[in-house]
Amino acid sequence: MDAxxxxxxxxxxxxxxxxxxxLLRTIDSEGSLNRAADALGRSYSRSLQRLTELEEAVGxxxxxxxxxxxxxxxxxxxxxxxxLARFQRLRAEFTGTAEVEETVLFGRVVAREGELATVETDAxxxxxxxxxxxxxxxxxxxxxxxxxxxHDPGDAPAEVATSARNRFExxxxxxxxxxxxxxxxxxxxxxxxxxxIVTTSSVEKLGLADGTPVVASFKATATxxxxxxx
Amino acid sequence: MDAxxxxxxxxxxxxxxxxxxxLLRTIDSEGSLNRAADALGRSYSRSLQRLTELEEAVGxxxxxxxxxxxxxxxxxxxxxxxxLARFQRLRAEFTGTAEVEETVLFGRVVAREGELATVETDAxxxxxxxxxxxxxxxxxxxxxxxxxxxHDPGDAPAEVATSARNRFExxxxxxxxxxxxxxxxxxxxxxxxxxxIVTTSSVEKLGLADGTPVVASFKATATxxxxxxx
DNA sequence: GAGCGTTGTTCCCACATAGATACAACCCCG
DNA sequence: CGGGGTTGTATCTATGTGGGAACAACGCTC
Numbered sequence: 001m002d003a004x005x006x007x008x009x010x011x012x013x014x015x016x017x018x019x020x021x022x023l024l025r026t027i028d029s030e031g032s033l034n035r036a037a038d039a040l041g042r043s044y045s046r047s048l049q050r051l052t053e054l055e056e057a058v059g060x061x062x063x064x065x066x067x068x069x070x071x072x073x074x075x076x077x078x079x080x081x082x083x084l085a086r087f088q089r090l091r092a093e094f095t096g097t098a099e100v101e102e103t104v105l106f107g108r109v110v111a112r113e114g115e116l117a118t119v120e121t122d123a124x125x126x127x128x129x130x131x132x133x134x135x136x137x138x139x140x141x142x143x144x145x146x147x148x149x150x151h152d153p154g155d156a157p158a159e160v161a162t163s164a165r166n167r168f169e170x171x172x173x174x175x176x177x178x179x180x181x182x183x184x185x186x187x188x189x190x191x192x193x194x195x196x197i198v199t200t201s202s203v204e205k206l207g208l209a210d211g212t213p214v215v216a217s218f219k220a221t222a223t224x225x226x227x228x229x230x
Numbered sequence: 231m232d233a234x235x236x237x238x239x240x241x242x243x244x245x246x247x248x249x250x251x252x253l254l255r256t257i258d259s260e261g262s263l264n265r266a267a268d269a270l271g272r273s274y275s276r277s278l279q280r281l282t283e284l285e286e287a288v289g290x291x292x293x294x295x296x297x298x299x300x301x302x303x304x305x306x307x308x309x310x311x312x313x314l315a316r317f318q319r320l321r322a323e324f325t326g327t328a329e330v331e332e333t334v335l336f337g338r339v340v341a342r343e344g345e346l347a348t349v350e351t352d353a354x355x356x357x358x359x360x361x362x363x364x365x366x367x368x369x370x371x372x373x374x375x376x377x378x379x380x381h382d383p384g385d386a387p388a389e390v391a392t393s394a395r396n397r398f399e400x401x402x403x404x405x406x407x408x409x410x411x412x413x414x415x416x417x418x419x420x421x422x423x424x425x426x427i428v429t430t431s432s433v434e435k436l437g438l439a440d441g442t443p444v445v446a447s448f449k450a451t452a453t454x455x456x457x458x459x460x
Numbered sequence: 461g462a463g464c465g466t467t468g469t470t471c472c473c474a475c476a477t478a479g480a481t482a483c484a485a486c487c488c489c490g
Numbered sequence: 491c492g493g494g495g496t497t498g499t500a501t502c503t504a505t506g507t508g509g510g511a512a513c514a515a516c517g518c519t520c
Contacts, residue, residue, distance in 0.1 A: 001241040001288070003320050011231040034466060043509045048468070050508095058231070064467060067517030071465025085459040089334065089372045090233050092362070092456040093327045104319065114409030116429060127429070129411075131325070142319045146452040147377060155391035161382040163432035179344030181359075181451060197451045199346060199357070202393035221411060221427045222376040226322040229315040264496060273479040278498070280478095294497060297487025301495025 003098040007090050009083070012057035020054060021087050023047060024080055027062055032073045058083065101145040101183070103194050106228060108137050117225055123190030126166045127220035136227035147222040148196035150184065151215040152206055164217040168194065172212040175203060184208055186216050233328040237320050239313070242287035250284060251317050253277060254310055257292055262303045288313065331375040331413070333425050336458060338367050347455055353420030356396045357450035366457035377452040378426035380414065381445040382436055394447040398424065402442040405433060414438055416446050 008015035026036035037047040055061050061080040066072045076084075107121035109130065117130035119141055128141050149164065151157070159167060170188035177183075182203045186194045194216055198208075208214065238245035256266040267277040285291050291310040296302045306314075337351035339360065347360035349371055358371050379394065381387070389397060400418035407413075412433045416424045424446055428438075438444065 001239055004238050004240050004245065005324060006236045006238075008234050008236075009231055010234050015234065032466065044467090045469085045510080046508050052468095065517085066465090066467035066515070068466080069518050071518085072467060072516075073465090074467085081459045085370060088456045088459065089332070089370060089454075090328075092454045093332070093372060093374070094235060094324065095361070096359070096454050097323045097327045098320075102319070102323070114411065116410035129326070132322070140315060140319060142323060144323070144452075146449060149379070149447075149449060150393040151387060152391040155388055157381060157387045158385055160435045161385035163380040163426070163428040163436060165429055165432065180346035181344065196393070198393040199395055199450050202395065205390045206393060219376060219379060220429050222374075224319075224322045224326050226318045229311045229318065262496065274497095275480080275499085276478050282498095295487085296485070296495090296497035298496080299488045301488085302486075302497060303495090304497085 005094050005098055007087070007094050009087055009090065014053055014057040016054060016058065016083065016087065018087075018091070020050065021084055023050070024061065024076060024084055027074050028076045031075070033062065033064065036074075096146070097144070100197065101195050103143045103145065103192055105141045105143065105190070105192060107139060107141060109139055109225070116220060119225055121190065123188050123192070123194075124168065126223065128166075128223035128225040129221060130225040132226065138228040139225040140228045141223060141225045143194065143218055143223055145183070145195040145197040148186075148194060148216050148218045150186070150196055150198060150202065150206060150208070151217065153213050153215050156215040156217075162217070163219065165220040166223065167215060167217045169213070169215050170194070172208050172210055172214055174210065175208055177203065182208075186214060188216065235324050235328055237317070237324050239317055239320065244283055244287040246284060246288070246313065246317065248317075248321070250280065251314055253281070254291065254306060254314055257304050258306045261305070263292065263294065266304075326376070327374070330427070331425050332372045333375065333422055335371045335373065335420070335422060337369060337371060339369055339455070346450060349455055351420070353398065353418050353422070353424075356453065358396075358453035358455040359451060360455040362456065368458040369455040370458045371453060371455045373424065373448055373453055375413070375425040375427040378416075378424060378446050378448045380416070380426055380428060380432070380436060380438070381447065383443050383445050386445040386447075392447070393449065395450040396453065397445060397447045399443070399445050400424065402438050402440055402444055404440065405438055407433065412438075416444060418446065 008017040030036045037044040060077050062074045064074045105121040107119040109117045110120045111118040115129055115131045118127050168188040170186045173185045173187040173193050175184050177200055182200050184196045188194050238247040256269055260266045267274040290307050292304045294304045335351040337349040339347045340350045341348040345359050345361045348357050398418040400416045403415045403417040403423050405414050407430055412430050414426045418424050
């Protein structure tokens with residue numbers, strides 16, 4: 001059971017999605033909307049219709065010429081390339097959040113200041129963004145493994161000297177190394193242990209192994225609380 | 231033009247999405263599939279059909295009783311509540327990535343080790359995950375503003391003592407404070423300045439103002455490179 | 461000027477999704 | 491023992507999305 005998504009960029013009511021990006025990219029490589037459509041196994045009429053819908057919303061995307069050498073052809077505008085680049089970044093970020101592991105902590109909101117909440121969990125207090133959980137007391141806090149930074153306790157920054165508001169002391173419980181990225185679980189004295197994804201070079205530099213004392217920190221603005229079901 | 235998404239959890243070919251979550255939640259509050267369906271303005275037949283599809287894939291979600299006091303009724307199983315909780319966390323994370331600002335840096339891959347790439351940008355070298363940009367030299371790197379941690383330069387951790395591989399020295403260019411969260415732009419000597427989202431209490435503690443020297447750091451595993459269009 | 465392969469336009473059809481309706485089965489309760 | 495409101499089941503219909511085909515318009519090239 002794994003997470004998935006469909007990303008889109010919305011402008012003026014229409015949503016530019018992955019199939020639209022595919023269409024634009026294929027027009028770019030084929031040089032014509034006609035060839036792009038049947039390279040993708042789509043109908044020409046639908047492809048043109050979709051393209052004009054998009055252009056009505058976001059402006060010119062494809063410079064189309066009918067007639068001329070070879071009968072004509074189509075070429076992407078600079079705006080189309082920018083759009084594709086932005087969509088690709090969006091996709092990359094989404095796949096990251098879809099695939100990254102997270103540690104889930106359950107707790108209660110004890111204070112709230114704007115969309116920033118202070119949550120009491122069995123691992124201790126932490127601060128997290130709680131945008132839509134308005135008024136909910138019982139919350140679940142998800143800590144993305146790629147947002148957790150590990151520090152050498154001897155050289156960890158003082159609490160006032162960094163903008164990482166959440167800080168837990170603990171010991172390494174396990175290190176699982178892959179090619180360039182390692183999964184480190186840190187026992188922070190709670191039922192659930194904190195998972196951090198770090199580079200293998202960080203594992204070396206910090207000398208991480210089972211039992212190594214570490215300080216784990218993560219930013220409040222990178223942590224999200226949502227209402228707990230039931 | 232803003233980013234959007236449709237999240238889902240896939241199991242055994244079927245995708246549990248937002249409308250499914252809405253259905254389950256309404257069954258929970260209404261006590262019956264029948265009332266849930268027309269509270270949502272959906273047809274009963276389709277709702278039941280969808281529910282059985284989901285249950286074939288993920289197991290029992292709703293304990294349904296036909297006949298009995300009040301004619302019967304339906305109740306969520308614990309598995310359904312877990313599923314809802316997980317979906318809500320997923321949604322929260324996705325909305326975070328959809329809404330967060332990011333700094334885009336363009337550069338070239340100069341080294342690669344597994345999915346970890348070293349990228350040369352005009353702001354300097356940085357390390358980022360580059361999963362799908364296989365072999366691409368020209369890349370764009372997106373740095374999420376909520377993953378950037380700011381440090382007091384006098385008390386910034388030594389480079390070897392933290393797992394945050396990317397570190398830039400700079401000066402605060404602007405501070406925009408909202409209710410509990412502030413947007414800090416940091417000039418790191420590049421064309422594009424780095425944007426960080428931090429809490430307003432961090433702004434106070436670090437004494438951030440225009441011109442304040444800071445160290446900005448972010449993890450390689452929280453940064454993603456994708457191929458550059460063209 | 462004819463040929464050619466485009467873009468643009470129009471109309472029809474296939475298919476999947478979901479609403480509408482009818483009806484059987486069920487079982488507590490008064 | 492019947493009423494009531496539910497869960498199941500079957501069938502028909504509306505609707506939206508996209509494919510297919512036909513044809514006009516276009517402009518470079520030979």
